[in-house]
Amino acid sequence: MDWHRFETTLARQTMAGGESMSSEMFEAITTENARYAVYALAHRPDRTLSELADFVVGFGAMRSGTIATPADHENVRIRLHHVVMPKLDAAGYVAYDRDERTIDAAHRYGTVNETLGLNG
Template sequence: MGNKQFTPDLVALRAAAGRLPVDDVIRLFGNYHARNAVIYLHDHPTATLDELADALAAAAASTDETIATPSDRERIRIRLYHVILPQLEELGIVSFDSEANAVTETTIPAAIREYLRIDDCSA
């Protein structure tokens, strides 16, 4: 997944925002876990909250060359549930069912995929 030392190209991000509020997109994609969530959801568009938390905890541990702990996973899960997934839903990127704890649909705009270089990673 993404690199923690990600330096956003604000001009590219502004273009990627398209019809979305630029400040919201910049704030959201400035977050390592949010970027990795979108990258993961590109390949798994109907992931459960637990599945997504596991993937993000593993990605963070891999980047840090550590082992993910249950508390790391739970911290990420809480952030996904209360912050990241609601923001992605507000931007129209995902549909999140908070009762089922699952993303039920993912629609990543082409400009966001290009900005995050998702299509380059998927090949």
């Protein structure tokens, strides 16, 4: 799965009106960190929130050429927990257990990955 293909496919879906993807899913991936999270989850959906935050912070730092700090990790972890994961859960992409902070694929996981070009 390559990031450039994901961005290109997402842009095409957005311009085409995204008929094949729910409006909840489009809303869930409006931020860069949310898109990084979906990209990571497409590779492996069974993660803890902390593992996902590690990926999102590291991927963002790599793309921007910066160094991530522990404060960056904590800020992303909090945003994922309170905003991103509940939206991805509501969209049926993942099942997020808020108490255990664990993530698993949900009923729309495969369809969304296929639509976004994240299935191979």
